[in-house]
Amino acid sequence: MPNDIFVDNNVAKNFCNPVDLNYKDFIKWLFEEGHLVVTNKIIHEYVSSTGGSPSPTNMVMIIDRLTRDGRLVKFSRQQLDEFVFGRRIEGALRSNRKDHPHIKAVLLSNRQLALSLDDNFRYDLNNFPGHRAVARERPEQLNYR
Secondary structure, eight states: OOOEEEEOHHHHTTTTSOOSHHHHHHHHHHHHTOEEEEOHHHHHHHHHHHTTOOOTTSHHHHHHHHHHTTOEEEOOHHHHHHSOOOHHHHHHOOSOGGGHHHHHHHHHSSSOEEEOSOHHHHHHHHTOTTOOOEEESSGGGSOOO
16 A cells, blocks of 8 residues: 655645755655655646746656656546535535645545645544544654655
8 A cells, every 4th residue: 555645735835945854854755655645636736836946856846756656646536526525524624615625635545644734624634524534734743654
C-alpha cells in the first residue's frame, strides 16, 4: 500500500523555498518515496500559485517527478462525485465548500493523511464520522514515513 498524503495548497506554495528543516525532510521524503494524493482541482491550485517558480521543489516539479515514478494517487471527478456527504454531515462541515473535494480525496486515500494550514479543513478531516483521517499543520506532527 502506498505511503500517500494530501498536501493542501496553503502548505505547498511554501515548498519553493523551504527554510524549515522539517519541511525539507518532508519534501525529500516525498521526492524519494512518498505518494501524493491529488485531484484536478488541487493540481490547478498548485499550478496557479507555484507554476512559474523555477524552484526544483515547487509542486509542479514534484508532481512531474511523482507522475514519472508512478507515485501520484489521482482521484477523478467521477470518484469524488460518487462519494456523497449526507445532508447532516455536509451541514456540519466547517470548511469552505470549495475544499469539500479535497476532503473526499483524503477520505478515499489509503492512509487518510493531510497537511494543511486551514483550521476548519483540519477539523473536518479529524472529526469526519466513520473515518480515521488525520490532518495536521506541520509535517513533524504526522507519521508520514
